[in-house]
Amino acid sequence: MRIGLVGYGHGGRFFHAPLLSSLPGATFAGVVTRSPERRQLLAAEHPGVAAFDSIGQLVEAGVDVLVISTPLKGRPALVLDGLEHGVMVVSDKPFAADAQQAQTLITMAERQGVRLSVYQNRRWDSDFLTVRKLIESGALGQVTRFESRVERYSPQSVNNSSGGGFLRDLGSHLVDQALLLFGPVRQVYAELDYQDQDQACDNGFFVSLTHVNGVVSHLGGSCLQSSPGPRFRVTGTLGCYSVDGLDGQEAQALAGLSPKSAGERWGVEEHRRWGWFEHAGERERVPSERGCWQQFYLQLQTALQTGGPLPVEPRDALASTRVLDAARQSFEQRQVVELSPFAGHGMDLE
Known part of the structure; x- marks a missing residue:
């Protein structure tokens, strides 16, 4: 399984990247970030993991799952972008600013026939x-x-x-x-x-x-x-x-x-x-x-392989x-x- 990460701020860097790089049977395929400083951190902390300018570029490089870890204000648009590319999306929490926005994201996933989950690691x-x-x-x-x-x-x-x-x-x-x-x-x-x-x-x-x-x-x-x-x-x-x-x-x-x-x-x-x-x-x-935060991604792997229930x-x-x-x-x-x-x-x- 190839997993891409969107965002390399506090959440992406500390709460996703360490788990993705540790996941057996999976490849940490790349990170979408345009910040020169964060690209330098990525290169130092995860050598060989490529940086991309957009979700489209990362999807074109080949991913099975996109993890969206950016501030709440702009995150729903990025989740929709990932879903429109036909790739499974994991949204960081909080899932949405309100229930109406949450329902919009769920409805889009259903229309696209793409799976959607939320990173409730706790x-x-x-x-x-x-x-x-x-x-x-x-x-x-x-x-x-x-x-x-x-x-x-x-x-x-x-x-x-x-x-x-x-x-x-x-x-x-x-x-x-x-x-x-x-x-x-x-x-x-x-x-x-x-x-x-x-x-x-x-x-x-x-x-x-x-x-x-x-x-x-x-x-x-x-x-x-x-x-x-x-x-x-x-x-x-x-x-x-x-x-x-x-x-x-x-x-x-x-x-x-x-x-x-x-x-x-x-x-x-x-x-x-x-x-x-x-x-x-x-x-x-x-x-x-x-404690085992990595269980989220292990269960995600199983869900993709078997079509079974998602971790969240x-x-x-x-x-x-x-x-x-x-x-x-x-x-x-x-x-x-x-x-x-x-x-x-x-x-x-x-």
């Missing part, structure tokens, strides 16, 4: 995989509340609009995870944070989701939090699981590592970073599952986008928003 975070295992094993009993947050102190991110604001960008991960675990949502309530009144994009959010099955998800994110709360706290009738910190794959990628160069160390959390299971005053460590179906991204739209509406109208339980819902619990 489905394969170590901590999230651990949460899924505990829920599916019944260790927590009946889950009643799911708390998920990503908080950090990063003032330079306040005016970063490349992902459409913290809710749209980071929230796309947290909503995707909540829907994957607990299914469709019937009520959404949200609060957004702005450091300045004239700020275009939010720098933090709180979203409460009431799922059809009765579970309540509390999701939060901030780039101005000096004292982060737990990454996950999952409360059930038989106990509670909590874990601090962030999955280590991001730090590994930013340090210049890849699944290929790190080998067996990739995605492994040391025991001091493991979470806790607590019940009735008793407390014990829970070994963390190994576009209908899942549409469902998440509709929830994010409802969160924005809730904040603007200062009220709880009711959703049609199955509108746009395509999450299959595995």
Whole structure:
């Protein structure tokens, strides 16, 4: 399989290229970037991987999949460009600025008879995989509340609009995870944070989701939090699981590592970073599952070879986008928003 990457900024360089260059049975075929500086970085970090000026040039050179990793504002047009060339497209997250735009991309893929997926790599975070295992094993009993947050102190991110604001960008991960675990949502309530009144994009959010099955998800994110709360706290009738910190794959990628160069160390959390299971005053460590972002691309390979399910179906991204739209509406109208339980819902619990 030959995979091309469109964009070599932060996302393309650190969150896609290391995985593409490590993928067995695949060729990292090229990158579309016109920036001289980024072309120099590409040549230094991935010798032999060619740079191209346009999607058309890259497609002409021969690719089976295009990965679009550019800022949200211009990304949908590039996704459409790739689809019109008849090549499967992987869109970075957030998938779209709103549900209408998301539906336009999905409809185009269907008309072209081309497959489309969305890079929700945090489905394969170590901590999230651990949460899924505990829920599916019944260790927590009946889950009643799911708390998920990503908080950090990063003032330079306040005016970063490349992902459409913290809710749209980071929230796309947290909503995707909540829907994957607990299914469709019937009520959404949200609060957004702005450091300045004239700020275009939010720098933090709180979203409460009431799922059809009765579970309540509390999701939060901030780039101005000096004292982060737990990454996950999952409360059930038989106990509670909590874990601090962030999955280590991001730090590994930013340090210049890849699944290929790190080998067996990739995605492994040391025991001091493991979470806790607590019940009735008793407390014990829970070994963390190994994180594996590369599973997205491994499953993508299988899907292309067999015609089977994609690692992330576009209908899942549409469902998440509709929830994010409802969160924005809730904040603007200062009220709880009711959703049609199955509108746009395509999450299959595995």
